[in-house]
Amino acid sequence: MARDLLGKILVHTTKQGVVAVRLNEVEAYLGVDDPACHTFAGRRTTRTATMWGEAGRAYVYLIYGMHHCLNVVTVGEGVPEAVLIRGGVAVTGCALARGRRGSRVAGRNLADGPGKLCQALAVNRSHNGLDFADSGGALTIRSDGWTPEACDVDRLPRIGVDYAGAASSWPLRLKLR
């Protein structure tokens, strides 16, 4: 699923306008057997409720008290796995994205991080649970037909999960070269 998301277009439509990014970095979180995952060992809380539900929904949470992170729930009812959207390149609405991120931010840095991407797309916890597949919804993921070759994808350790022991070195971060 993480592999399939690379190269797709994430679109957020608001009253201000549309910002879209082509996804170039994602991270897989493998549910109850993954010590780095919020639902490790069956943890089921108010925050993680969305992960336990329907596939294709947005799981949004706040990190470090100041940044939002956007995930795609991947499997389905009772199997709480997700893919964290770590970064993308703005392809539509660059001016609007820059307005949200700050006028001094370079184009390539508008959404090259999970918190930055959420800021550029104005995604916050109010979007938790939204259906990416709802073509009339605010948040959608689309394909423009382009898909990366296997040789275009780096498989790397995940970021910021050192507390998870050996799982922190699992090659579940996928990034376009």
Next chain:
DNA sequence: TCTAGGATCGGCT
């Protein structure tokens, strides 16, 4: 009710 810590970012050295 209390407390420790976090799937980050940007400014500074």
Next chain:
DNA sequence: GCCGATCCTAGAT
């Protein structure tokens, strides 16, 4: 490369 910001979340009490 280091470090502070900032506040929600989850687990302990």
